[in-house]
Amino acid sequence: MSPRKSASQELTKEMIIKEARFQFLEKDFHQVSMRSIAKNLDCSHGALYYHFNNKAELFYAIIEDYFSTLNKLLEEVVHGPGENHEKLHDVFLRFIQFGLNHQSQYELMFMIRNTEVDSLSQEAANLSYQKFAQTVQSLTPKDLKVSNIYSAFIALHGFVAHYRKYVNRFEEAEEAAKLHVEFIIHALSTTAQL
Missing domain, CATH: 1.10.10 (Arc Repressor Mutant, subunit A)
Incomplete structure (x- = not known):
């Protein structure tokens, strides 16, 4: 040995x-x-x-890195070329793409509930959601209600949760994802009267 x-x-x-x-x-x-x-x-x-210090702190370091990766993907869209409406579409699509291409990581980020890590992982999730909400608001010409942005987030999360483990990669659900994103954007534009 x-x-x-x-x-x-x-x-x-x-x-x-x-x-x-x-x-x-x-x-x-x-x-x-x-x-x-x-x-x-x-x-x-x-x-x-x-x-x-402990396993929870180590777990947090890992999921914090996953949230950072997701946030960077969304920032790339915001700072890239295109009109804001197109960018909003791409932000939503990238969120779904990340979730379906990194299913195990997504599960750790958004779906694991454990008393040892909930406060830490919730902190990272909240910071990521704040970034998401700011991004969505910055890409819309009129102010959206906080509840509408949150509903859009939950709709995206629901899509990933639904297709998780039924598909291996985003490409397998890409057409459905595009339709879902269009539906969310239409709902947001209707509620904001864009």
């Missing part, structure tokens, strides 16, 4: 996050432990605590 690495032997946060990300995608939150992560990294579980 080989000796375990000590914390000083170049165990990095990135290495821990990479292994934990893999395990959280493969197993339920409760089935992943700091010991199982350490075992696969060939180090003591105590070495992990040098970088993370």
Whole structure:
């Protein structure tokens, strides 16, 4: 049996996050432990605590990265070429695309409920939703009610939740996604009288 690495032997946060990300995608939150992560990294579980206080903090670091990726995708659309109406369509479509192309990550971000991580993951979700709401508002010529933006978000989330595990990739549901996005935009324009 080989000796375990000590914390000083170049165990990095990135290495821990990479292994934990893999395990959280493969197993339920409760089935992943700091010991199982350490075992696969060939180090003591105590070495992990040098970088993370607990499993919940490690989980948060992972989903925070997923939310950052989603936010960057939406920012690319906003700062890219095109009219605002087209950008709004693309923002909604990109949200669905992210959810269906990254189903396990999306589940961790928006669908996992666990008392150990709810407050942390909810914080990341709230920040991401605020970014989404600001983006939607910035792309519409008239002010939308907060409830209408939230309804649009829930409609997008519902689409992803419905198709999750029924399709492997966004392309398999792309036509339905486009129709759904058009429906949401029409509903928003009707309520805002755009």
